[in-house]
Amino acid sequence: MRRLQRATKRIKRTPHEVPTGRSTTGGATKDIMQHELKTLFRGSRPLKLTELRLPSALRVAVLAPHPDDFDAIAVTLRHFRDNGNRIGLAVATGGASGVEDGFRGATDDATKARLREDEQRASCRLFGLPDERLQFLRLVEGVDGHPTDAPENFAAVRDWLIAQQPDLVFLPHGNDTNDGHRRCYAFFRRAVEADKLSLVACLNRDPKTIAMRDDLICAFGADAAAWKGGLLRCHQSQHQRNLHTRGHGFDDRILNINRQFAAALGCAAAFAETFELEFVAGGVASRV
Numbered sequence: 001m002r003r004l005q006r007a008t009k010r011i012k013r014t015p016h017e018v019p020t021g022r023s024t025t026g027g028a029t030k031d032i033m034q035h036e037l038k039t040l041f042r043g044s045r046p047l048k049l050t051e052l053r054l055p056s057a058l059r060v061a062v063l064a065p066h067p068d069d070f071d072a073i074a075v076t077l078r079h080f081r082d083n084g085n086r087i088g089l090a091v092a093t094g095g096a097s098g099v100e101d102g103f104r105g106a107t108d109d110a111t112k113a114r115l116r117e118d119e120q121r122a123s124c125r126l127f128g129l130p131d132e133r134l135q136f137l138r139l140v141e142g143v144d145g146h147p148t149d150a151p152e153n154f155a156a157v158r159d160w161l162i163a164q165q166p167d168l169v170f171l172p173h174g175n176d177t178n179d180g181h182r183r184c185y186a187f188f189r190r191a192v193e194a195d196k197l198s199l200v201a202c203l204n205r206d207p208k209t210i211a212m213r214d215d216l217i218c219a220f221g222a223d224a225a226a227w228k229g230g231l232l233r234c235h236q237s238q239h240q241r242n243l244h245t246r247g248h249g250f251d252d253r254i255l256n257i258n259r260q261f262a263a264a265l266g267c268a269a270a271f272a273e274t275f276e277l278e279f280v281a282g283g284v285a286s287r288v
C-alpha cells in the first residue's frame with residue numbers, strides 16, 4: 001500500500017502530466033500505479049468498497065452528464081471524501097428538460113439550467129465539496145436536450161479530464177437508455193484513447209442502465225440513506241417533478257433503486273450503489 005502511495009505522489013509531480021501537454025501516459029511510474037490499482041481491485045466480485053484499503057492520494061474525478069448524477073452515487077463519494085481523496089466534479093449539461101414549466105417561474109431553458117446549477121451548488125456544499133472543485137461544462141445541447149456530438153463538446157470533456165489527472169473516474173455506465181449518459185461515456189472513452197490515459201473507470205448503475213456487471217458495491221444503511229436523501233432534495237426541481245409525476249419524491253426514487261440493487265445482490269445492508277470497473281492502461285480498456 002505504501003508503494004502505491006509513493007507511486008501516486010510521484011505521478012503528481014510528473015511534468016508531462018501538466019494539463020498543457022497531451023502526453024499523459026505517465027511512463028514507468030504510471031505503469032507501477034496501474035499495476036497496484038489492479039492489485040487493489042483484485043478479488044472475488046463484487047468487491048465491497050468499505051473493505052478496500054484505498055490510498056488517500058488517489059485522485060477522484062466525477063463526470064456527471066446531468067446535475068444530480070453526482071448525488072446518485074453520493075454515499076460512495078462520501079467514502080472517498082472521508083478517506084481524504086481529492087474529488088473533482090464536472091456537470092456536463094444544464095438538464096433544463098428535466099424542469100417543469102413554471103417551476104419557480106422558469107419557462108425558458110437558460111433559466112431552468114441556472115436553477116439546476118444552483119441546486120447542484122447547494123448539494124455540493126452540503127456534501128462538503130469545495131466550490132472550486134465543481135465545474136459546469138455547459139455542453140451544447142440539441143433540441144432533444146442532450147449534448148450534441150460536436151467537437152467543442154468533446155474538447156470540453158477532454159480538457160477537464162486531463163486537468164483532473166484522475167486515478168479513478170466515476171460516471172454512469174454507457175449501456176443506458178439515456179442519450180446524455182451514452183454520449184458522455186462516449187466522450188470519456190474517446191478522450192482516454194486520444195490521450196492514452198491510464199485510470200480506472202467506475203461506471204455506476206443508474207435507474208436507466210440496461211445491463212452491466214456489478215464489480216464494486218457500496219452498501220449502506222438507514223443513516224447514510226437519510227443523509228443522501230438530504231442531498232437529493234437539494235434538487236428541488238427534480239423533487240417536485242417526481243412528486244407530480246410519480247407520487248413520490250426524488251429522494252425516494254433514487255433510494256428505492258438503491259434498495260433494489262442491495263436486494264438483488266443479497267447485501268446485508270438495505271441500500272447499495274454499484275459499479276462496473278473498467279481498467280484503462282495507455283488508453284486501452286480491459287476488465288481485470
Ligand SMILES: [Zn+2]
Pocket residue numbers: 065066069181
Ligand atoms: Zn443523468
